[in-house]
Amino acid sequence: MMQKVLLLSILLVFKLFFGHAQAVNHKVENQNIQEFIQIWGLVKYRSQKSIAGKFDADNMFLNLIDSVKSADHDQFNQLMLRLTKDNTPKTTVSKQVYPKPKLIDGPYLTNNIDYDWIKNRKYNLLVKEQLEHLTNQINNSGQHHYVPSVFYQGDLPNEGAYKDYTFNKEAMNLLALAKAWNAIEYLFPYKYMIDKNWKNVLKDMIPFFRKINDRTSYEKGILMLEASINDTHAGGFMGYNPGSMQMCNTILNVRYYPPFDYIARENNLIITKFLNDSLAKNSTLKPGDEIITINGIKIKKWLKERSALLPASNTSVTYRELSTSNNFRGDAFAFSNLKNNSLKLKVKRQKTTFQQNLVMLDRKDQESIKIITSHIHEEIAREKALKGIENIGNHITVIRAGNVFDKDIPDDNDLEKLAAELKSKKALIFDMRKYPQSPGFFSYYIPMLLGKAPFQFARYYTVDLRQIGNFKFRNKLDTYMNVPKDGPKPIGDLYTGKIVILTNENTQSMGEWYTMMLRQFNSNTTVIGSQTAGADGDVKRITLPGDYQFSFTGNGIFYPDGRETQRVGIKPDIYFKPSAKELSISTDAQLQKAIKFIEEGL
Structure with a gap:
């Protein structure tokens, strides 16, 4: 009996030790990945070899990422020297100072520039010199392999599409993160206005992207990144290829749809119009009624939980995206992630309040789909x-x-x-x-x-x-x-x-x-x-x-x-x-x- 107890104790200690060692190792790997993504982005956007199209950024990333993950201190520095090495003729200037004015009234907008991360004690002297050298390089060609030369051109050039990708390879998922994160790091003029420190976003997103193993989790990761930049234009991802995206059906779970249009506000949902006369006659609710709680949850909290993945510059857009008015998408994000089609509402009508049960339309039901679609077509025509x-x-x-x-x-x-x-x-x-x-x-x-x-x-x-x-x-x-x-x-x-x-x-x-x-x-x-x-x-x-x-x-x-x-x-x-x-x-x-x-x- 004593031997069994001793054996169990040894196994428990071993399991705890091994689990701790795994966690520590995973933390080191994530740190390596984060630092690699930052350095890779600097090379992609600032090195002369990349400017001239002599640096295949994707290929270099995919070739190095596995070695980077498991590298010790010296190995990491050797890999980074390999990454930053550039035999292309360079044009440089002396170390620059980037003031950050309160009002934007000068010839340059420099608020985003922050190279303090280069001082990381993990980097040896040669790596630091190479990195600082990159920050001081000047591109006099008027062209860049990865940035359009026409200022209003939308699509960034020479980015691989990998159309047949199956979303189950860690290296490729991390490449997606690295490409998106560095695009914001170098090409988003309002990075300095993001609510969360952008470097911390990278740190937080690496574990998520490492665990992605299917299309749905991949799309969710991209949507999390889009939402994190506090930019309404990032909502373009939500409208991309909606017929094949998993987002609406799985990620946000918008199966159910109310029998009415509504406007979302901070503390209420205002009913504006029923989808048809029959639905209006069969309901005790009326246009102008304000829904103030759903299943006992105040609307402000209810909407906050359902807006976390909706890209928006401000709360006005958040509530716009949660509303049905003028979206014509056939979704109702304010009613996402419901367990069933029955809700308990608290409703305000002028100066009175009352309780009301609401049965939602089911988007898996053909008759419900017909009602929703018909209403949307009528609104578009109007x-x-x-x-x-x-x-x-x-x-x-x-x-x-x-x-x-x-x-x-x-x-x-x-x-x-x-x-x-x-x-x-x-x-x-x-x-x-x-x-x-x-x-x-x-x-x-x-x-x-x-x-x-x-x-x-x-x-x-x-x-x-x-x-x-x-x-x-x-x-x-x-x-x-x-x-x-x-x-x-x-x-x-x-x-x-x-x-x-x-x-x-x-x-x-x-x-x-x-x-x-x-x-x-x-x-x-x-x-x-x-x-x-x-x-x-x-x-x-x-x-x-x-x-x-x-x-x-x-x-x-x-x-x-x-x-x-x-x-x-x-x-x-x-x-x-x-x-x-x-x-x-x-x-x-x-x-x-x-x-x-x-x-x-x-």
Whole structure:
């Protein structure tokens, strides 16, 4: 008996020791991987051999990663010397100092640059010298193998797609992490605004990516990375190849759908419209009702748990993505991850509250799918039916950015007539609550029709090819507006009537850009609305293994005085968000607010 007890004790001690040793070994491996990814990224974006296309970054990563994981101190340094070795002729400058101003008003945006990690005591003197040398190299070629030379080009070049990848190889999964992480490290102008230290994100994500063994966990890892950069443009991944993605069905589990459309707010879900008349008649709920708890959980907490994987620059976009209004995707993220189709609600209706059971539609049921699809098609048709340019009475014209198309641009012979017609109006309302469909209409025709000469209305920073990681101010006027050499000049005098711009959480990117432009047309301009998407600047996309696109904002946009627009959005002059009552009726309350402001000045 004593021998059995002794044997069990020895086995327990051995198991504890072996488990501890494994944990320690895994920790060392993760540290090696993290440091390797940082050094590999520096070589990819700053070395002359990589700039010239003489460095196959993916191949080098895949060849070294297994050796790196198990390397001791000396072996690691030898591997890094091999990685950083560069026999290509180099152009360097002396050690540079990168000031970080509070307002962005200089020729360079340097807020992201931080090479303190190079001082790591693990690196020997030769490795540190090589790394510092890389930070001081200058690219005078005007080209880069892994970065587009045209500042507004979206796709990063020469990135392998690995279309047939099966998502079960650790080395390839870590390559995906390394590619995405370093794209943000060097090419995302707002890295300095990310909530979490970006190096800590890498540290935290390595264990997850090492455990990936199927497509679903791979997609979840990419989505976790996208969500971590606090950028609405990263939401492009959610719309990528939706027919084959596992995200909606498995990762976020959005099987069930409510019988109504709703708007998500911080403390409630506001019912706006039932999917059809039959569902409305069979429910005691009504448009305008506010759901304040679900299964006993307050909405704020409920939504927080369901928004962790939704990329967004700010909470306005988070609640937009949790809503069904204007998404037309057939999802309902606020009702994700349900165990069954039955919910217990606490509902507020004006000044009273009551309990209500809710039975959700099941997206695995064909009849439910038919109801949801039919409703979405009706909503799309309703949106399409809105006129791009519409007169309201004799004194106001509404121009809807999301409903004006290139085909609506007038012929040259009609320009003077249209200019005179617009200038005869007491006020112009520019509705920027949908994404602009005709950039040329806003960058060229509207200024010309309203008598506005091209002007710089923002500070625009693009990747500095000479020093990747840095961003350079573009002061050329044609960056901001269409400036044809021999094209028509502005027609007549500047329009001095009232200009009202409507914004909300759907005002994003180009919508924010043109809002900034229109806001500075004349001194009689007012923005009425709420916080915008906070994601201005052209989108960049890097291809990851499996042919996935990892998206992020690629250029830095600031107000002329240096204030940020990223995450902040365009702040309105008059804050407006429709109330629950206003959302329950079909009238466009925000448009009515603008008309009242024009007529009464309120």
